[in-house]
Amino acid sequence: MPAKTRKRKKTADGILLRYRDQDTPYGVTRDTATRMAEALGLSETQVVHVALANLARQTLPRYEVDTGPLTEEQKDEMRRLQPRGRMKVKDRLF
Numbered sequence: 001m002p003a004k005t006r007k008r009k010k011t012a013d014g015i016l017l018r019y020r021d022q023d024t025p026y027g028v029t030r031d032t033a034t035r036m037a038e039a040l041g042l043s044e045t046q047v048v049h050v051a052l053a054n055l056a057r058q059t060l061p062r063y064e065v066d067t068g069p070l071t072e073e074q075k076d077e078m079r080r081l082q083p084r085g086r087m088k089v090k091d092r093l094f
Helices: 030-040 044-059 072-081
Strands: none
Touching (some): 030 044
């Protein structure tokens, strides 16, 4: 009788989440996560995703950092794109 070969289950791309023993600024207990899920009407997994999405909005820039004043080429392009007489390109906002 031939030996059976086990098929490996495809592992999902994910992380292991260990809850804290007590709530801290950098982690929560399972009880807190459960209470948040109930309050929001979400699963605990969804609560983790919401928390990560909020942290991403707080910490990651949503725009390119300014590299300095506009170049003359950039100003010319802005002037070209604007309807005549409606706006003026300025070097400063204030």
